[in-house]
Amino acid sequence: MTPLDTIKHYYDCFNSQDWQGMLDLLHPDVRHDINQSDTQVGIDAYRSFLQHMDECYQEVLENIVYMSDDSGTRFACEFTVNGMYKKTDGHLPPAHGQTYSLPAGAFLEMLEGKIYRVTMYYNLRDWIKMVSEQAP
Numbered sequence: 001m002t003p004l005d006t007i008k009h010y011y012d013c014f015n016s017q018d019w020q021g022m023l024d025l026l027h028p029d030v031r032h033d034i035n036q037s038d039t040q041v042g043i044d045a046y047r048s049f050l051q052h053m054d055e056c057y058q059e060v061l062e063n064i065v066y067m068s069d070d071s072g073t074r075f076a077c078e079f080t081v082n083g084m085y086k087k088t089d090g091h092l093p094p095a096h097g098q099t100y101s102l103p104a105g106a107f108l109e110m111l112e113g114k115i116y117r118v119t120m121y122y123n124l125r126d127w128i129k130m131v132s133e134q135a136p
Contacts, residue, residue: 056085084100092131
């Protein structure tokens, strides 16, 4: 599997909610830069993040565009996140099944044939506005 194939498979696993499949593609010391939040390191932290996200959100990524540098070790992905907010997430607005569609992007890095870094970006204020405007 080429590095780009690994990245594509990672997002295929995301869309099919194959969390273990995603984890299998990660380097043991994966660095996860969570959008407007902390950086977590390691597969156990990533597993906990996925479990939390699965409890609170149901998401599918569409219109994925993959970009790669010449070395084949760094990638960027642009996509649309279509989702449903299932359970209130911490200090965020209350959840009641709101839907959303928002542009997002990620930067990924490969090391030793595994995904070593995942950095996510989306506009949190836009997401909050979308879910706050939908009445319960």
